[in-house]
Amino acid sequence: MTNPLPHISIALVGNPNSGKSTLFNSLTGLNQKTGNYAGVTVDKHYGTYKYNNTSVTVTDLPGTYSLFPKSMDEEVACKALLSEGEKVDVAIIVVDASNLKRHLLLATQVIDLKMPCVLALNMIDEADKSNITIYVSELEKLLGIDVIPIDSRNKKGIEDLQKAVVKAKISNTVFYNFEKQKELLPDCASYTDIIKEDLSVKGLNTNAVNDFELADNIHRFSTINYIIAKCVKQPQHVNKSVTQKLDQFFTHKIFGFLFFLLILFIVFQFIFFIAEYPMSWIEDGFLFLMNFTSGILPKGQLNDLIVNGVLAGISGIVVFIPQIALLFFFIAILEDTGYMARASFILDKLMRRFGLNGKSVIPMISSVACAVPSIMSTRTIMNWKDRMITILVTPLISCSARLPVYTLLIGIMFAGKESLGIFSYQGLVLMGMYLLGFAAALIAAIVLKYVLKTKEKSYFIMELPVYRKPQLQTVIMLVFDKVKVFLFDAGKIILAISIILWFLTSHAPGNAFSTIEKNALAQQTIKQVNKYELNSQKLEASYAGILGKKIEPAIKPLGFDWKIGIALITSFAAREVFVGTMATIYSTGDTENSETLREKLMSEKEYETGKPVYTSAVCWSLLVFYAFAMQCMSTLATTYRETKHWKWPAVQLVFMSGLAYLSSLLVYTVLS
Amino acid sequence: MSTLDTLKQGETATIQTFNDAFLSLKLIEMGCLPGETVKLAYTAPFGDPIAIEVSGYTLSLRKQEASTVVVSVNTKN
Numbered sequence: 001m002t003n004p005l006p007h008i009s010i011a012l013v014g015n016p017n018s019g020k021s022t023l024f025n026s027l028t029g030l031n032q033k034t035g036n037y038a039g040v041t042v043d044k045h046y047g048t049y050k051y052n053n054t055s056v057t058v059t060d061l062p063g064t065y066s067l068f069p070k071s072m073d074e075e076v077a078c079k080a081l082l083s084e085g086e087k088v089d090v091a092i093i094v095v096d097a098s099n100l101k102r103h104l105l106l107a108t109q110v111i112d113l114k115m116p117c118v119l120a121l122n123m124i125d126e127a128d129k130s131n132i133t134i135y136v137s138e139l140e141k142l143l144g145i146d147v148i149p150i151d152s153r154n155k156k157g158i159e160d161l162q163k164a165v166v167k168a169k170i171s172n173t174v175f176y177n178f179e180k181q182k183e184l185l186p187d188c189a190s191y192t193d194i195i196k197e198d199l200s201v202k203g204l205n206t207n208a209v210n211d212f213e214l215a216d217n218i219h220r221f222s223t224i225n226y227i228i229a230k231c232v233k234q235p236q237h238v239n240k241s242v243t244q245k246l247d248q249f250f251t252h253k254i255f256g257f258l259f260f261l262l263i264l265f266i267v268f269q270f271i272f273f274i275a276e277y278p279m280s281w282i283e284d285g286f287l288f289l290m291n292f293t294s295g296i297l298p299k300g301q302l303n304d305l306i307v308n309g310v311l312a313g314i315s316g317i318v319v320f321i322p323q324i325a326l327l328f329f330f331i332a333i334l335e336d337t338g339y340m341a342r343a344s345f346i347l348d349k350l351m352r353r354f355g356l357n358g359k360s361v362i363p364m365i366s367s368v369a370c371a372v373p374s375i376m377s378t379r380t381i382m383n384w385k386d387r388m389i390t391i392l393v394t395p396l397i398s399c400s401a402r403l404p405v406y407t408l409l410i411g412i413m414f415a416g417k418e419s420l421g422i423f424s425y426q427g428l429v430l431m432g433m434y435l436l437g438f439a440a441a442l443i444a445a446i447v448l449k450y451v452l453k454t455k456e457k458s459y460f461i462m463e464l465p466v467y468r469k470p471q472l473q474t475v476i477m478l479v480f481d482k483v484k485v486f487l488f489d490a491g492k493i494i495l496a497i498s499i500i501l502w503f504l505t506s507h508a509p510g511n512a513f514s515t516i517e518k519n520a521l522a523q524q525t526i527k528q529v530n531k532y533e534l535n536s537q538k539l540e541a542s543y544a545g546i547l548g549k550k551i552e553p554a555i556k557p558l559g560f561d562w563k564i565g566i567a568l569i570t571s572f573a574a575r576e577v578f579v580g581t582m583a584t585i586y587s588t589g590d591t592e593n594s595e596t597l598r599e600k601l602m603s604e605k606e607y608e609t610g611k612p613v614y615t616s617a618v619c620w621s622l623l624v625f626y627a628f629a630m631q632c633m634s635t636l637a638t639t640y641r642e643t644k645h646w647k648w649p650a651v652q653l654v655f656m657s658g659l660a661y662l663s664s665l666l667v668y669t670v671l672s
Numbered sequence: 673m674s675t676l677d678t679l680k681q682g683e684t685a686t687i688q689t690f691n692d693a694f695l696s697l698k699l700i701e702m703g704c705l706p707g708e709t710v711k712l713a714y715t716a717p718f719g720d721p722i723a724i725e726v727s728g729y730t731l732s733l734r735k736q737e738a739s740t741v742v743v744s745v746n747t748k749n
Contacts, residue, residue, distance in 0.1 A: 066701040102703040102727050210693060217700045244713075247730075253717040345732050349718040459737060461698050464723055464730040 005050075009057045010165055013081055013110055014094030015103055016063030017465045019122040021045075023094055023152035024060040025477055027162070034481055036644060038085070042076045043379075043485075051162045059088070067109040067195050068213045071456060072384055078199060081113065082192065090116045090168045092161070097127035097134060097149065100232055104224045105217065107143070108175040112191040116168035117145045120161055124149040126466075133233040142227050144171030153471060177212070177219040184212045243466045250342045260343055263334070264365050270326045271369040272400065278322040286315035304506060305499075313498030316573065317491040320372050320634065321483055327366055327373040328482045332475040334362075335380060338465040348460060354442050355449025357386035363394055364441065368434070371395040371635045372490075375642055376482055382462075385454045391642060392652055393444045395635050398437035398627060401575040405626045406433055408579055411598045413619045429623075436627055440659070485641065493637035501573050504544040512541040532587040539584050544569050558625065558664040559618040559672065568631070575631045617671035621664040629660035674745060677722065677738035679712040685743035686710075692740035699741065703727030710743065 014020045024032070028047030035044045045060040061080050062073040069075035081088060093110050095103035111117055119139075127134060140147045146164040150157030176191045185208055188194045198209045250256050290307045297303040334340040344358030351358055359381045367374035374394050381387040398406075407426075414425040516537045539545050548566030555565055563585045571578040579597070586600045604613040630636065636649040643649075679685055687708050690696030704710070704726055711725040720735045 068697070068701075070698055070701075099727075099729055102729065105701055105703075210697060213697055214700065217697075218705065221700075221705050243730075247714065247723070251714055251716060251723070256717060341732070345721060345723065346716050348734070349716060349720045457694055459695065459698060459734075460721055461695075461702055461731065461733045461737060463702070464732050466729075 005053055005055045007055045007057070008089040008166070009059070009087060010090040010092060011059045011061050011081060011088045012092050012094055013061050013077060013106070014063060014120075014122075015065055015096070015106060015463075017463055018063070018094045018096050018103060019152045020063060020094045021060060022471065022474055023092075023120060023122060023150070023158075024058060025473055026152050026155050026158050027058055032477075034485055037076050037080070040072060040076055040644070042073055045481075049162070051166060054166055056162075056165065059086075064106065066106055066217070067113075068198050068209075070459075071382060073382065075199065078195060081110065081115075082195065082199075088115070090118065090165055092118050092120050092165065094120045094122050097121045097124045098130055098132055100134070101221075101224055101228050104227065105220060108220055108224065109191075111143060111145060111171045112174060112176050113195070114170055114190070114192065116170050118161065118164045118168045119143060119145055119147045120152075120157075121147055121149040122152050124157070125151040125154065131235045135231045135233075139227070139231040142173070142230060144173040145169065153468075175220055175223055177216040180212055180215040180219070184208045184215075246467050247342065247464070250339065251346055256342075256346050260346065260361075263330075263339075263343070264362070267327065267330045267362065268365060268368065270330070271323045271366055271373065275322040275326055275369070279319050282319050282321070283315060286311060286318070290315075305502070308506065309499045309502035310495070312502065313495040314491075316498055316634070317487060317494050320370070320486060323370050324373040324376065324483055324486055325479050327377055328479045329475060331362065331377055331380065332478040333470045336468065336470040336474050338467045340380060341462060341464050344462070345464065354445040355386070355389050356445050357381050357383060357390070360386065360390040363390055364397060364438075367394045367397045367399055370399050370401070371397070371632065372486070372638045375635065375638045376486065378642065383458055384456050385452055385458060388452060388643070388648070389445050389448045391639055391648065392448060392655075393441040395630060395632065395652060395656065396437055396441040396444060396628065398434050399575075399632075401632065402433075402626055404576045404579045405571075406430055406623065408582075408598060408601075409619045409623050412602055412614050413616050415598070415602060433623065433627055436624075440628060444655075486638070489641040490634065490637040493640065494634050497633040497637075498573055501544075501570060504547065505539060505542050505570060507543055508538070508541045509543070509546070513538055516541060532584070535584050536587040539566065539581075557668070558661065559615075559621045559668040561613065564622070571631050572633055574634065575626060578626070578631075615672065617668050620671055621668040624667050625660045625664040627660070628656055628663055630656035673742055675739045676710065676724070676741035676743050677735040679710075679722075679724075679743070679745070681712050681714060684709055684711045684746045686746060688742045688744055690740055691742065695737055695740050699733075699737075702731055703729070704731070704741065709746070 012020050012024055024045065024047065027049050029049075031049065032045060032047030035046065036042070037044050042062055047058050047060075049056050049058065059080065061077040064074040064077040066074075067078050067081070069078050079085070081091060091110055091113075093107045095107055107119060121134065121136070121139075124134075134149070136147050136149060146168065148157055148161045148164050150161055152158070174191075176194075181188060181191075181194060185194055185197065188197055194209070194212065198213070250259060290311045293311060294303060294307045297306065331340075334343070340359065343361070347358035347361055351360055356364075360378070363374040363377045366377065371394050375391050378387050378390045378394075381390060406429075410426050410429050414429070417425055516534065520534050520537075545566055547569055548564075549562040551565045551568075552560075552562040555568070560568070563582070566585060567578045567581040570581040582601070583597045586597060586604070601614045602612070605611065606613055630653045636653060639649040639652055640646060673688065674685075676685070676687075687704055687706050687710060689706060690699065708726055713723045713725050713730055715722045721732050722735060722738055723730050723732045724738075725731075
């Protein structure tokens with residue numbers, strides 16, 4: 001008979017920039033997963049490893065500076081450590097050996113929770129390089145727990161740490177201010193009770209807890225100063241010349257901004273142009289697969305569902321991978337090197353007035369390519385309100401899916417009138433549309449700054465970490481994690497909606513389709529019936545066609561007819577679908593080439609009056625509509641994934657579509 | 673007595689006390705303790721936020737936040 005392996009659950013706790021996540025990667029390798037904590041938007045990273053005969057579950061808690069949380073991330077870390085939810089058997093406290101004083105604040109707090117702990121003295125290599133000597137056994141004696149020097153970047157000391165974890169002990173030393181606790185919080189029997197009190201009274205009158213926190217931290221630091229004096233020998237002047245020199249450049253009035261623009265330019269090139277190649281390979285690959293599957297399966301409903309519903313839907317999800325992977329590749333490097341904090345630092349004043357954050361800039365510029373990776377990249381914004389505003393306004397910026405729609409409409413409006421002096425009309429209007437998108441996003445941000453309420457207090461007190469070489473493993477792990485999260489979390493919502501849209505366009509009430517096909521066959525004897533015309537008739541008869549006609553009264557004031565109505569419904573999948581649907585409706589064939597479609601639209605006349613349908617008023621109205629409307633299920637699914645609440649995608653849908661409707665109404669009324 | 677936001681680049685000062693209860697809690701856990709020496713390392717291109725050296729590392733904060741920290745400027749010797 002074999003006994004199941006003994007199992008323990010451990011948590012990594014430490015300041016941001018303590019190298020916690022690198023240690024997590026070193027401990028678990030590829031055995032890690034991303035889940036979520038109940039009720040909050042914070043991702044939960046956990047993994048497993050085996051040591052001797054013990055199976056160990058590791059949770060990488062969000063970085064925190066103390067056990068009195070100042071942000072939602074910190075609150076999650078504290079609650080998890082108090083075993084609210086899953087039980088934590090052992091805490092590994094991760095500290096930066098070259099910055100021990102500040103990191104010991106959290107360390108002594110965790111020790112006071114009276115749980116088994118081990119101190120991982122991380123970045124011991126950097127401390128060595130700066131000529132900082134730490135007397136480990138002395139530190140162990142003063143803290144009352146095992147202290148293991150490690151270098152998580154180079155995977156040194158990991159095994160010693162694993163060995164220490166299975167025999168971790170509770171320290172006998174108490175660090176908190178006992179006198180103050182008796183005076184201010186007489187009902188609390190232990191330090192754990194004080195932390196629980198702080199977590200439960202958040203937002204109420206917390207004076208007693210706050211007063212305790214203040215007195216306790218000052219008390220703690222005087223103890224820490226004693227510990228540092230006993231255990232750490234450091235040179236008078238710590239040599240940080242590399243970071244200082246780099247900072248002079250990266251935060252320079254001119255070079256700092258130029259360098260940031262260069263970074264933006266490179267990121268933009270990759271996700272806008274380079275990503276095109278793998279994206280078209282994916283699309284071609286899926287087209288091949290769809291044709292192949294359609295050929296080997298028996299004809300019928302199931303074939304259509306698998307090929308045009310499921311496979312087409314999956315293709316529409318997988319196609320996002322290149323942009324997500326490339327954007328996160330750059331973001332991981334920028335974060336890992338420490339540059340992101342500087343970018344945030346130099347842009348803070350500029351972005352603050354819009355209710356945004358220095359870290360909102362990269363997501364916003366990236367959304368010129370696509371809002372999906374951009375919304376995912378707002379994770380780097382620590383402040384909840386700034387992050388929500390960035391997520392909500394980012395889809396207003398004109399993305400690459402709008403480009404085919406813009407091109408078609410501008411082509412109709414300015415056919416024959418190619419240029420104004422040296423500028424082409426096309427170029428001018430297109431640029432205007434991009435500016436319109438940015439302006440709308442910034443104005444919406446200002447509005448949201450006053451509308452959004454949060455109990456989290458806003459501040460910009462942020463560590464500027466020393467520059468480090470980016471680590472390939474960290475970068476790759478982040479890219480994999482983001483791609484996985486998108487595929488499986490947002491992906492299933494996108495797939496569900498694409499199957500619904502497929503059903504709406506490929507099914508009709510009663511036997512409408514077979515009547516159309518019969519008629520076509522009957523006509524075939526007279527003249528060759530165009531395949532495209534047949535598709536057009538079918539689309540008109542389908543549920544989507546019926547819906548398009550049903551909404552005509554609502555969109556009439558914008559200058560749209562039912563044909564545009566159908567395209568509005570189908571292009572909820574993605575904006576560029578508008579062009580394909582219009583091509584089907586106008587029987588020009590579902591091709592990439594919009595030339596024939598443009599001519600067809602230009603010659604389209606109203607049935608009763610004989611006037612052209614696509615007047616410049618209609619085109620302007622449509623342009624503005626597509627600039628603002630939330631016509632993208634993938635963005636909504638991603639917003640849901642990133643905010644963990646249906647409220648936010650609903651807000652996006654209502655406010656963007658409302659804005660689009662009103663703007664189009666205004667434009668059409670003024671111009672016609 | 674002056675406040676942290678009025679320091680000139682390269683100037684050092686000693687933290688005396690704080691004017692804002694919430695920010696003081698945050699600043700103390702970031703190592704800005706009364707009695708600690710701070711140095712204005714550099715400012716952002718628009719003059720705000722600022723970066724200070726304290727407790728052996730670099731911390732950035734907005735001027736408005738720095739104005740809640742009362743310091744005594746160290747005279748050069």
